[in-house]
Amino acid sequence: MRPVLLIDFGSTYTKVTAVDLETEELLGTAQSWTTVQTDIGEGLAKAVAILEEKTGPLNFEARYACSSAAGGLRMITSGLVPELTAEAAKQASLGAGAKIRGVYSFELTEDDIEDIDEEAPDIFLLVGGTDGGNKECILHNAEMLATCKSDFPIVIAGNRSAARACARRLEGRDVHIVENVMPRFGVLNIKPAQDEIRQIFLKRIVEAKGYTKAQELIDNIAMPTPSAMMQAMKLLAEGCENPDGTKEKGIGDLLAVDVGGATTDIYSVCDGMPTDMNTVFKGLPEPYIKRTVEGDIGMRYSIHGIEEAVGTAYVSKLSGIPEQRCRELIDYLGSHTEVIPQGENEDELKHLDFALASGAIKTAVTRHAGRIEEVYTMNGLAYMQSGKDLREVKQIVVTGGSLIHTERTGDIASAALTDPADPYSLKPREAEVWVDRSYILAAMGLLSAYEPAIALRIMKKELKKEQQ
Amino acid sequence: MDKKTLVLGVIGADVHAVGVSILNRAFLDAGFDVVNLGVMVSQEEFISAAIETNADAIMVSSLYGQGELDCRGFREKCDEAGLKGILLYVGGNIVIGKHEFAEVEKRFKDMGFDRAFPPGTDPQTTIACLKEDFHLN
Numbered sequence: 132m133r134p135v136l137l138i139d140f141g142s143t144y145t146k147v148t149a150v151d152l153e154t155e156e157l158l159g160t161a162q163s164w165t166t167v168q169t170d171i172g173e174g175l176a177k178a179v180a181i182l183e184e185k186t187g188p189l190n191f192e193a194r195y196a197c198s199s200a201a202g203g204l205r206m207i208t209s210g211l212v213p214e215l216t217a218e219a220a221k222q223a224s225l226g227a228g229a230k231i232r233g234v235y236s237f238e239l240t241e242d243d244i245e246d247i248d249e250e251a252p253d254i255f256l257l258v259g260g261t262d263g264g265n266k267e268c269i270l271h272n273a274e275m276l277a278t279c280k281s282d283f284p285i286v287i288a289g290n291r292s293a294a295r296a297c298a299r300r301l302e303g304r305d306v307h308i309v310e311n312v313m314p315r316f317g318v319l320n321i322k323p324a325q326d327e328i329r330q331i332f333l334k335r336i337v338e339a340k341g342y343t344k345a346q347e348l349i350d351n352i353a354m355p356t357p358s359a360m361m362q363a364m365k366l367l368a369e370g371c372e373n374p375d376g377t378k379e380k381g382i383g384d385l386l387a388v389d390v391g392g393a394t395t396d397i398y399s400v401c402d403g404m405p406t407d408m409n410t411v412f413k414g415l416p417e418p419y420i421k422r423t424v425e426g427d428i429g430m431r432y433s434i435h436g437i438e439e440a441v442g443t444a445y446v447s448k449l450s451g452i453p454e455q456r457c458r459e460l461i462d463y464l465g466s467h468t469e470v471i472p473q474g475e476n477e478d479e480l481k482h483l484d485f486a487l488a489s490g491a492i493k494t495a496v497t498r499h500a501g502r503i504e505e506v507y508t509m510n511g512l513a514y515m516q517s518g519k520d521l522r523e524v525k526q527i528v529v530t531g532g533s534l535i536h537t538e539r540t541g542d543i544a545s546a547a548l549t550d551p552a553d554p555y556s557l558k559p560r561e562a563e564v565w566v567d568r569s570y571i572l573a574a575m576g577l578l579s580a581y582e583p584a585i586a587l588r589i590m591k592k593e594l595k596k597e598q599q
Numbered sequence: 600m601d602k603k604t605l606v607l608g609v610i611g612a613d614v615h616a617v618g619v620s621i622l623n624r625a626f627l628d629a630g631f632d633v634v635n636l637g638v639m640v641s642q643e644e645f646i647s648a649a650i651e652t653n654a655d656a657i658m659v660s661s662l663y664g665q666g667e668l669d670c671r672g673f674r675e676k677c678d679e680a681g682l683k684g685i686l687l688y689v690g691g692n693i694v695i696g697k698h699e700f701a702e703v704e705k706r707f708k709d710m711g712f713d714r715a716f717p718p719g720t721d722p723q724t725t726i727a728c729l730k731e732d733f734h735l736n
């Protein structure tokens with residue numbers, strides 16, 4: 132046996148997953164409360180104890196961890212034009228696994244600076260202008276940021292002609308200059324900024340007080356949890372090479388939904404650009420692995436956001452519960468966030484959760500997916516696409532603490548598909564559904580950095596195909 | 600670094616793509632930086648691109664006959680977006696019906712365009728105008 136321990140320090144739970152590299156089996160999973168106030172090592176020790184109760188004592192040959200504890204990686208960004216560099220900055224941060232607490236465009240004001248100070252982000256991403264393009268905005272914003280009372284690392288990834296001047300205006304602060312997120316008009320270059328963000332994140336964890344006394348544990352933290360998820364999704368879609376040079380096949384282009392209590396994350400791994408001659412693409416090119424986070428859509432803390440987005444009538448129709456009663460139950464769950472309906476006589480709550488989860492997925496996937504617009508020209512119809520075209524995506528992966536307990540997950544996932552009522556939204560037409568029943572995706576993302584082929588085979592084994 | 604940047608595109612719901620690709624090539628060869636937005640470009644897209652790239656001129660092409668409608672309020676929007684005084688050119692097929700070009704030209708100039716070009720203008724003519732307006736030689 133060659134057991135490896137994969138740890139996810141979440142904001143609420145510390146989850147541990149044990150796998151055996153020799154048999155390529157999942158040995159078990161367990162969780163315990165995250166103990167950030169005292170020492171995260173405590174919560175971890177408890178989780179491992181629970182795990183070993185099930186598996187027997189394990190002599191781990193390696194431990195790897197990802198973390199979204201202590202609020203995750205909170206970032207604020209500023210760019211120039213909202214749809215251009217400000218959007219590029221947002222994409223870069225989301226792709227680096229950040230929680231975005233603010234996206235500013237054009238010139239920062241004194242009020243903005245107050246808000247930024249209040250939020251005191253873990254990292255600020257300062258961009259604006261293509262290389263050789265606009266300098267005034269980023270210079271102004273650097274000058275404004277210099278007046279912030281709180282001290283946070285600032286990554287400068289804007290017009291290269293202004294980078295050094297920005298750094299000078301921010302003298303005395305922790306400043307990192309990297310390549311422009313949009314070096315030329317319409318060209319997205321987010322990797323350098325993301326790599327730097329990740330470096331800063333890791334350094335910050337090492338320095339964080341109260342994280343743990345066990346230095347060895349910290350050395351194992353490799354990435355923020357959402358990055359681990361993205362690694363897993365990429366591997367699952369693309370496949371990888373086996374050590375003997377043969378190919379371990381992936382499942383192809385995919386869409387993944389992670390419905391949590393407070394937020395809903397959507398990931399897509401596909402090209403998504405127009406395929407027919409009649410369609411013109413508008414806006415920034417889309418990242419091949421795209422992550423969006425809906426902060427107002429979640430099964431408990433953000434339950435009212437779901438209701439607002441889809442309407443009570445929708446929830447009522449899908450759950451078969453009268454609207455008035457839906458409202459009562461939603462209020463109840465919003466303030467009793469720990470409730471998971473599992474018992475025999477909790478059918479009502481189960482039906483409600485089914486409707487809410489469908490609403491969450493429908494809303495979040497619609498926001499994630501691109502749109503197409505018909506343009507009537509005098510010689511016929513043309514199309515204008517913005518965002519990613521997911522119509523040909525054939526695989527949907529469902530994960531998230533609040534979904535893996537649900538029944539009829541396949542039906543819930545069908546809320547991610549095209550809706551005849553909104554034909555201009557570019558969502559998948561039909562898809563197979565894979566459910567992450569044992570909740571191992573982030574762990575496999577972590578493992579993929581060391582043993583990709585094994586991580587992929589375990590995922591293919593553990594993800595359960597669900598009928599719709 | 601003193602390369603001038605031009606934002607180029609076909610405005611409105613117009614899909615005539617050949618003209619701008621020829622202009623793109625010609626402007627690049629003449630030593631300009633060109634941001635080619637292609638066809639079906641809205642006023643907002645021209646303006647956003649010009650802001651990010653700190654462009655020196657916006658070159659609007661229109662072939663399908665609705666150029667005048669599509670160009671309304673363009674100068675005002677540029678002013679609003681902080682692109683004060685940016686050079687605005689328009690060309691392609693902007694004459695509709697039997698109007699004299701001089702008349703059409705005046706209408707576009709009244710709308711705030713710096714220059715308007717009749718159908719079939721040689722790219723070299725336009726390049727000469729750009730050089731003159733930028734005081735380049």
Ligand code: B12
Pocket residue numbers: 507508509510612613614615616617618619621622658659660661662663664665688689690691692693694695696716718719720721722725
């Ligand atoms: C090919 C073509 C099409 C193709 C376009 C394919 C494509 N994706 O590019 C298709 C079939 C799709 C098409 C459709 C239509 N077309 Co058409 N089309 C033409 C045609 C035959 C050639 C255009 C071309 O490519 N010319 C070659 C390039 C190199 O020249 P150019 O575009 O004029 O560009 C040069 C100059 O004008 C100038 N220039 C252009 N823009 C600018 C901008 C600036 C700032 C400057 C300085 C210079 C400049 O420099 C360019 C390079 O030298 C012309 C007729 C013609 N011979 O011009 C009609 C023509 C342009 N079309 C016309 C029309 C009416 C249409 C339609 C409305 C309907 C129809 N009858 O077919 C639709 C509109 C569709 C839409 N939504 O845009 C009319 C426009 C009439 C008007 N403006 O009053 C024309 C003139 C034909 C006609 N005589 O009726 N068309």
